[in-house]
Amino acid sequence: MRQKSPAHESGGKGPKRSPGRPRSEQARVAILHSTLELLGENGFFELTIEDVAAHADVGKATVYRWWPNKAALIADAFASSATRKLHFPDTGSVRTDMSQQMRQLVKIFRSRRGRIVSAILGGGQSDRDLIAAFRERFLRPRRQEAYATLRRGILRGELRENVDLDLLLDSLYGPIYMRFLIRHDKLTSDFVDSLCELVLSGAHPNRKLRAHGSN
Amino acid sequence: MRQKSPAHESGGKGPKRSPGRPRSEQARVAILHSTLELLGENGFFELTIEDVAAHADVGKATVYRWWPNKAALIADAFASSATRKLHFPDTGSVRTDMSQQMRQLVKIFRSRRGRIVSAILGGGQSDRDLIAAFRERFLRPRRQEAYATLRRGILRGELRENVDLDLLLDSLYGPIYMRFLIRHDKLTSDFVDSLCELVLSGAHPNRKLRAHGSN
Amino acid sequence: MRQKSPAHESGGKGPKRSPGRPRSEQARVAILHSTLELLGENGFFELTIEDVAAHADVGKATVYRWWPNKAALIADAFASSATRKLHFPDTGSVRTDMSQQMRQLVKIFRSRRGRIVSAILGGGQSDRDLIAAFRERFLRPRRQEAYATLRRGILRGELRENVDLDLLLDSLYGPIYMRFLIRHDKLTSDFVDSLCELVLSGAHPNRKLRAHGSN
Amino acid sequence: MRQKSPAHESGGKGPKRSPGRPRSEQARVAILHSTLELLGENGFFELTIEDVAAHADVGKATVYRWWPNKAALIADAFASSATRKLHFPDTGSVRTDMSQQMRQLVKIFRSRRGRIVSAILGGGQSDRDLIAAFRERFLRPRRQEAYATLRRGILRGELRENVDLDLLLDSLYGPIYMRFLIRHDKLTSDFVDSLCELVLSGAHPNRKLRAHGSN
DNA sequence: CAATAATCGAGACGGTACGTCACGTCTTCTT
DNA sequence: AAGAAGACGTGACGTACCGTCTCGATTATTG
Numbered sequence: 001m002r003q004k005s006p007a008h009e010s011g012g013k014g015p016k017r018s019p020g021r022p023r024s025e026q027a028r029v030a031i032l033h034s035t036l037e038l039l040g041e042n043g044f045f046e047l048t049i050e051d052v053a054a055h056a057d058v059g060k061a062t063v064y065r066w067w068p069n070k071a072a073l074i075a076d077a078f079a080s081s082a083t084r085k086l087h088f089p090d091t092g093s094v095r096t097d098m099s100q101q102m103r104q105l106v107k108i109f110r111s112r113r114g115r116i117v118s119a120i121l122g123g124g125q126s127d128r129d130l131i132a133a134f135r136e137r138f139l140r141p142r143r144q145e146a147y148a149t150l151r152r153g154i155l156r157g158e159l160r161e162n163v164d165l166d167l168l169l170d171s172l173y174g175p176i177y178m179r180f181l182i183r184h185d186k187l188t189s190d191f192v193d194s195l196c197e198l199v200l201s202g203a204h205p206n207r208k209l210r211a212h213g214s215n
Numbered sequence: 216m217r218q219k220s221p222a223h224e225s226g227g228k229g230p231k232r233s234p235g236r237p238r239s240e241q242a243r244v245a246i247l248h249s250t251l252e253l254l255g256e257n258g259f260f261e262l263t264i265e266d267v268a269a270h271a272d273v274g275k276a277t278v279y280r281w282w283p284n285k286a287a288l289i290a291d292a293f294a295s296s297a298t299r300k301l302h303f304p305d306t307g308s309v310r311t312d313m314s315q316q317m318r319q320l321v322k323i324f325r326s327r328r329g330r331i332v333s334a335i336l337g338g339g340q341s342d343r344d345l346i347a348a349f350r351e352r353f354l355r356p357r358r359q360e361a362y363a364t365l366r367r368g369i370l371r372g373e374l375r376e377n378v379d380l381d382l383l384l385d386s387l388y389g390p391i392y393m394r395f396l397i398r399h400d401k402l403t404s405d406f407v408d409s410l411c412e413l414v415l416s417g418a419h420p421n422r423k424l425r426a427h428g429s430n
Numbered sequence: 431m432r433q434k435s436p437a438h439e440s441g442g443k444g445p446k447r448s449p450g451r452p453r454s455e456q457a458r459v460a461i462l463h464s465t466l467e468l469l470g471e472n473g474f475f476e477l478t479i480e481d482v483a484a485h486a487d488v489g490k491a492t493v494y495r496w497w498p499n500k501a502a503l504i505a506d507a508f509a510s511s512a513t514r515k516l517h518f519p520d521t522g523s524v525r526t527d528m529s530q531q532m533r534q535l536v537k538i539f540r541s542r543r544g545r546i547v548s549a550i551l552g553g554g555q556s557d558r559d560l561i562a563a564f565r566e567r568f569l570r571p572r573r574q575e576a577y578a579t580l581r582r583g584i585l586r587g588e589l590r591e592n593v594d595l596d597l598l599l600d601s602l603y604g605p606i607y608m609r610f611l612i613r614h615d616k617l618t619s620d621f622v623d624s625l626c627e628l629v630l631s632g633a634h635p636n637r638k639l640r641a642h643g644s645n
Numbered sequence: 646m647r648q649k650s651p652a653h654e655s656g657g658k659g660p661k662r663s664p665g666r667p668r669s670e671q672a673r674v675a676i677l678h679s680t681l682e683l684l685g686e687n688g689f690f691e692l693t694i695e696d697v698a699a700h701a702d703v704g705k706a707t708v709y710r711w712w713p714n715k716a717a718l719i720a721d722a723f724a725s726s727a728t729r730k731l732h733f734p735d736t737g738s739v740r741t742d743m744s745q746q747m748r749q750l751v752k753i754f755r756s757r758r759g760r761i762v763s764a765i766l767g768g769g770q771s772d773r774d775l776i777a778a779f780r781e782r783f784l785r786p787r788r789q790e791a792y793a794t795l796r797r798g799i800l801r802g803e804l805r806e807n808v809d810l811d812l813l814l815d816s817l818y819g820p821i822y823m824r825f826l827i828r829h830d831k832l833t834s835d836f837v838d839s840l841c842e843l844v845l846s847g848a849h850p851n852r853k854l855r856a857h858g859s860n
Numbered sequence: 861c862a863a864t865a866a867t868c869g870a871g872a873c874g875g876t877a878c879g880t881c882a883c884g885t886c887t888t889c890t891t
Numbered sequence: 892a893a894g895a896a897g898a899c900g901t902g903a904c905g906t907a908c909c910g911t912c913t914c915g916a917t918t919a920t921t922g
Contacts, residue, residue, distance in 0.1 A: 019920040020866025027868075043341020045260055050908055059869045064910065121396060122340025125333045126258025135399050166400055167390075167409050174390030175382075181336060181396065184350050185381055194382050202417030235897030236887045242899075265877060274900040279879065450871030451913045457873075473771025475690060478903060489874040494905065548770045551826060555767025556688020565829050596830055597820075597839050605812075605819030611766060611826065614780050615811055624812050632847025665892025666891065672894075695882055704895040709884065 030056035035077035040115045044123030075133030094153030099196040109180045171199045245271035250292035255327045259338035290348030309368030314411040324395045378418045386414045460486035465507035470542045474553035505563030524583030529626040539610045593633045601629045675701035680722035689768030720778030739798030744841040754825045808848045816844045
């Protein structure tokens with residue numbers, strides 16, 4: 001922040017602009033960036049609105065004017081941050097499609113952005129709005145793509161027809177989230193591959209559905 | 216708290232008691248219990264040391280005398296709380312052994328104690344000591360038993376000999392933790408059963424290890 | 431406190447107001463009054479900043495924002511309190527001028543405000559800023575007037591020309607402060623009169639300066 | 646403290662010793678000395694019982710067993726400290742007798758012990774027992790001697806017969822205490838001499854008692 | 861072009877919890 | 892019975908942020 005705004009986009013038709021000074025886009029962006037930056041340095045609780053405002057060179061009230069609380073701010077900041085590189089390829093093999101995307105996810109989890117995700121998931125344990133924002137803005141969009149990828153696998157005969165897609169996806173991603181959050185073991189690309197191998201082979205059509213307890 | 220202690224355990228030999236008034240066992244227990252109780256009502260951040268002390272009828276300084284921070288207190292309180300009912304049975308079937316224990320875990324996660332676990336895992340995202348305490352005092356002991364259970368399965372020919380036990384366990388528990396923490400889907404006993412079915416079938420000996428990319 | 435401030439003094443030219451919410455005059459005054467009130471009830475050490483803030487219906491931080499410590503607060507409160515009725519008359523007689531002012535001082539010392547003075551002088555023994563504040567804001571201004579009064583007496587021939595004004599003033603006021611602080615004897619108007627009589631007669635011109643040791 | 650007591654005087658007759666371990670003289674002395682030492686470093690409020698006990702290598706409870714509060718401890722410590730060199734000479738001249746003793750007092754006030762006196766007088770402003778202890782154990786004994794000195798002066802015709810001794814003493818010592826406590830001016834031997842000169846000349850028989858306002 | 865209106869920064873406000881310190885009391889073992 | 896050691900409940904300390912509230916200044920639309 002801290003500079004004269006030459007903005008003045010005023011793009012033609014506009015849906016009825018209200019009078020008064022318009023919201024400063026610079027402030028909005030600076031706040032969201034500062035939030036992400038500070039969140040990457042520390043965790044959820046260490047992040048203070050006071051720091052965000054100071055770091056963004058913005059009045060504290062400007063933050064509160066647009067975001068009701070810390071969780072909403074973080075959720076917004078996270079959502080606004082570009083999350084490229086997480087699309088699913090279509091290589092003709094479910095296993096390859098999934099493992100490539102999962103490798104990218106792991107790469108993100110291990111990067112600076114991972115700290116932000118962990119802050120959101122951590123803070124979300126005591127703020128249901130925050131965890132909801134994570135689900136809606138991060139998890140669900142990717143789930144939709146994942147469904148499509150898996151359905152392609154079913155059509156190709158790589159997966160059982162009656163497989164529970166949600167179960168399958170949680171079996172694939174759950175171990176990653178677990179290792180990411182509990183940090184009890186390494187979160188590597190090899191782990192991702194082995195994980196895909198193990199879980200997807202469990203969903204392979206060859207394998208007949210075994211009755212409970214029998215073999 | 217708040218009562219005269221007739222304690223005087225003085226159990227025989229004793230390893231050379233240090234001078235001075237001994238630490239109050241009543242205070243210790245009252246603090247840990249209050250911590251768990253208050254943690255069950257709210258989350259990590261809502262828990263204040265001030266409340267814990269007041270609820271335990273104890274001086275704030277007594278809390279700080281023995282625990283350096285909130286995380287250490289919570290970790291201790293959690294560790295001290297009885298975690299019964301999480302032992303692995305030995306029914307002769309890996310799938311049954313695992314699914315029974317996992318059902319118990321899910322039951323705990325869905326109970327009052329679940330709030331405490333979520334507070335620990337949530338708070339642990341910004342306090343490495345807290346998450347470490349969870350690993351050491353909760354996760355690891357159960358992992359040891361789980362290894363034994365899985366090894367019995369290997370010996371019985373229910374699992375591949377070369378299966379990666381850590382991968383297998385994370386594949387079984389990861390989805391549970393994920394649903395518990397992200398709350399995007401139901402965490403039921405049926406889910407546990409399907410999960411076991413899916414993952415353990417992927418580790419079944421009949422299934423030949425497929426070379427990467429092939430079928 | 432706790433009410434909307436319609437203040438808005440805005441007195442004309444103004445020396446360039448600094449940005450931000452202006453300091454609350456209500457809070458300032460409420461704090462100083464509470465300080466004096468509580469100081470009158472107890473002593474220096476019994477006075478707590480916490481009580482002052484609560485009594486003034488003000489946040490504790492507001493007190494600390496403007497006064498670095500208890501001593502500074504007390505000094506300010508004392509200085510701000512109107513100290514009327516301590517001016518020196520000009521009756522044509524030094525003795526009358528002095529004794530009238532001294533009687534007023536004694537009356538103050540014996541009043542509620544006396545407790546405050548004793549708190550300042552007592553606390554000042556372990557805080558040099560506090561005692562300095564007393565000197566600068568209370569003692570010195572009155573000394574200036576006293577000098578003038580004594581000089582008038584010199585001009586009128588009531589006092590020796592070469593009399594040491596500081597010595598004379600300390601001889602007049604010292605006994606009052608001593609009885610006030612040590613409380614070993616009564617602090618009455620009669621005492622003041624006798625004191626003036628004794629000391630001023632020692633400064634009378636008739637009395638020739640005696641060589642040391644002679645008579 | 647902190648050493649094995651080889652004392653064990655057990656000197657025969659004794660007036661009925663009570664059973665149990667006798668009070669430790671070492672502890673008593675160490676506590677009083679530590680009190681004086683620490684009081685000399687800081688003021689009344691900075692002195693903590695905790696520091697005294699630690700410095701004397703003594704249990705805190707031992708202090709509280711024998712002294713009900715800080716003021717009593719300080720009063721005792723001060724009284725126990727040798728106050729030599731404050732006796733009044735008998736030179737045949739009141740002025741010399743007084744000024745010599747007053748010079749000694751000033752020397753004490755300006756020494757390390759002065760800090761202790763100021764701590765007592767300062768603390769005494771919010772503790773009436775402390776100021777009372779100062780009066781009884783320090784001031785009064787010396788006053789008794791002073792009375793004798795002044796009476797000798799009266800008998801010798803150096804002072805008026807009807808002079809108010811208390812007024813005279815306060816006029817002599819008050820200025821010293823005032824300068825000592827308020828520190829607004831130098832406290833020197835010359836000051837003492839001039840003070841004696843001024844005040845005692847006011848009590849000289851030659852000077853006739855002037856009616857109020859007249860000359 | 862003024863009036864109106866909503867924003868901006870700055871920063872003070874009343875609060876709450878923090879983590880520390882000393883209080884004066886107590887409980888233990890030792891002398 | 893007194894000693895030292897040291898833990899206890901209490902309560903004030905001074906700090907850090909909370910979320911709210913004035914301020915003057917800025918930037919737009921509206922009359």
